[in-house]
Amino acid sequence: MSSADARALSRPPTQSTGSRGELSSSLGLALGAAADLLFADPRHRHPVAGFGQAAAALERRMWRDSRTAGAGFVAVSVGTAAALGTAAHRLTAGSPVARTVVTALATWAVLGGTSLARAATTMADHLAAGDLPAARAHLSSLAGRDPRDLGEPELVRATVESVAENTSDAAVAPLFWGAVAGLPGLLAYRAANTLDAMVGYRSARYERFGWAAARLDDVFNWAPARLTALLTVATAPLAGGSPAGAWRAWRRDGAAHPSPNAGRCEAALAGALGLRLGGRNVYGARVEQRPHLGDGQPPVRGDIGRATRLSRAVWTTAAAVAVLHRPVRRGPRTRRG
Known part of the structure; x- marks a missing residue:
């Protein structure tokens, strides 16, 4: 054995740059989720x-009534965002502190779990005060339905359904992609x-x-949607709910909805x-009859609070899973001589 080999073997193993980057990204996800929560x-x-x-x-420059034009618009827009994330990832590769800070800021910017809960609570407050005009005006912050003829029962249902769907879209999904693909994700x-949200809905302008x-x-x-459903099953007791009921309705009714x-x-x-x-939803001139999901009674005003508590339990659990996933997936690395 040469003296160089002996010195290499005598040095303690050290973490690789990749492992340090994973830990920095994990800490950034945690700090960003905490910032959203607070x-x-x-x-x-x-x-x-x-x-x-x-x-x-x-869009104003690229719009054409064609799928090809729309695909080009999406490729440029999402590709630019992914490129910015990739550049930030590479620029912070040698600095764990910079990686942590940039990941925390990006996570905070893309998460919307607490804002979702606040919007739902505001709706409940308007309804509790008997202020239907204010509640109808506020619905646009939660759902795209036409609120003009909606009474309290339909406003409550729209709010609870929005909380359920957007727990995934606004919180679990960004955390999932942050865990899987870091800043670019x-x-x-x-x-x-x-x-x-801008162009993906059905209208004469955006159909194609x-x-x-x-x-x-x-x-x-x-x-992320299926992870959200699974976490809803797991965290249901934290909101006074039933894991068995969540599992049964998810497996039986989830595929009946027009959204995958x-x-x-x-x-x-x-x-x-x-x-x-579920039930009748009006989107401008378009009317949809959604299938019923679940076996209970239609939601009432008090169920908005229950839904937001369950939503918070789901997405904070997703945050914990995401934070733990990044360092665990790579595992400790050692430098070899």
Whole structure:
């Protein structure tokens, strides 16, 4: 054995740069989730709003009544977001502190779990005060339904269904993609989800142009929606709910919903809380008759609080899983001589 080999063997094993990066990313996810839990979304100059403005300007230049044009719009928009995430990932590769800070800021920017709960609570407050005009005006922050003719029962149902669906879209999904793909995953997911909200719905303008945005959002949310349903089963007791009921409704009713993802989340929450969701929804000139999910009674005002408590339990558990996933998936590495 040479003296160089002996010295190499005598040195203690050290963590690789990759492992340090995973730990930094994990800590960044934890700090970003904590910031959302404590402070909700950034109040001023929100990065997602800035992305939406840039995407809207790009849409005005690229819009054509074709799927090909819409796919190009999505590729440019989401590709740019992913490229920015990749650049940030590479630039912070040699600095654990910088990686932690940048990941924390990105996580905070793309999460919306606490803002979702606050929007639902505001709806409950308007309804408790008997202020239907304010409740109807507030519905746009939760759902895209036409609120003009909705009474309290339908406003409550829309709120509970929005909490169920957006627990995945606003919180579990970004955490999932942050755990799987780091900074590029965080930014690409939020870009795709934002485009779906902008152009992915059915209308004369976006029926073809928005097709790619809607389909990409479905792909991005396929696994997170099912993880949300699974975590709803696991955390149901924290909101006074039934794990067995959540599991039964998810497995029986989730696929009946027209969305390949939202139905899983809504059915699981309905079963957990002993509710029945679904019914007639009006979106401008379009009317949809959604299937019933769950076996219970339609939700009442007090169920909004129960739904938000379950939502918080689900997404904070998802945050814990995401934080633990990044260092565990790579495991300790040692430098070899």
